Amino acid sequence: MKELNYCWRCGSELVRRQDEGRRRYYCNTCEEFVYRNSVPVAGVFVIKRDKILLIKRGGEPNKGKWSYPAGYLEYDERPETGAVRELKEETNLDVEESKLELITTIQLEHPDKYVVGNAYAVSSENVKGDLNASDDALDARFWSIKEMKDNSGKLESKKIIEAAQKAISIIEDD
Numbered sequence: 001m002k003e004l005n006y007c008w009r010c011g012s013e014l015v016r017r018q019d020e021g022r023r024r025y026y027c028n029t030c031e032e033f034v035y036r037n038s039v040p041v042a043g044v045f046v047i048k049r050d051k052i053l054l055i056k057r058g059g060e061p062n063k064g065k066w067s068y069p070a071g072y073l074e075y076d077e078r079p080e081t082g083a084v085r086e087l088k089e090e091t092n093l094d095v096e097e098s099k100l101e102l103i104t105t106i107q108l109e110h111p112d113k114y115v116v117g118n119a120y121a122v123s124s125e126n127v128k129g130d131l132n133a134s135d136d137a138l139d140a141r142f143w144s145i146k147e148m149k150d151n152s153g154k155l156e157s158k159k160i161i162e163a164a165q166k167a168i169s170i171i172e173d174d
C-alpha cells in the first residue's frame with residue numbers, strides 16, 4: 001500500500017503518530033491527524049438466468065481483468081445513483097434505481113487505497129438498451145459461475161464470484 005507523504009491542507013511532510021490503537025498520519029504544522037479512509041464504489045450485477053454480466057477493465061488498476069460494472073461515487077452521489085450511472089457508462093444498459101436490489105459490499109485492495117463496492121443486482125428483464133462496452137470498459141459479456149471459477153485468474157478479485165452467487169440467488173427468488 002502506497003504511503004501518504006504530505007498533508008493535503010498545507011503540504012507539510014507527514015509523520016506517524018499512535019491514535020486509538022492505530023498508527024495514523026499526523027501533520028505537525030496543522031496539529032491534526034490526516035485520516036485515510038476507504039473509497040466508496042457502486043456497481044450492478046445484471047443477471048440473465050444463471051449468468052452474470054462482467055466487463056473487461058480498460059483502466060488501471062487491474063487493467064484487462066474482468067469485474068462487475070462499477071465505479072467511484074461522486075462526492076455527493078447516492079450509491080444506487082452511481083451504480084445506475086456506471087452501468088450506463090460501461091455497458092450502455094439502462095436500469096431504474098427502483099429495480100436494484102442491494103446484494104453485498106465488496107472490499108478490494110488497490111495499490112494506493114482500499115475501495116468498498118456497494119454491489120446491486122438486477123434481472124436482465126428489468127434492463128433496457130443494447131449491450132455495448134464503452135467508456136473505460138474494453139468488453140462486456142455474460143459469465144456463468146462455473147466459468148468464473150474456472151478462470152478466476154482473469155477476474156479482478158475472487159470476491160466477485162461470491163457476490164455474483166449471492167446476486168443470482170436473490171434475483172432468482174423474486
Ligand SMILES: [Zn+2]
Nearest residue numbers: 007010027030
Ligand atoms: Zn498540514
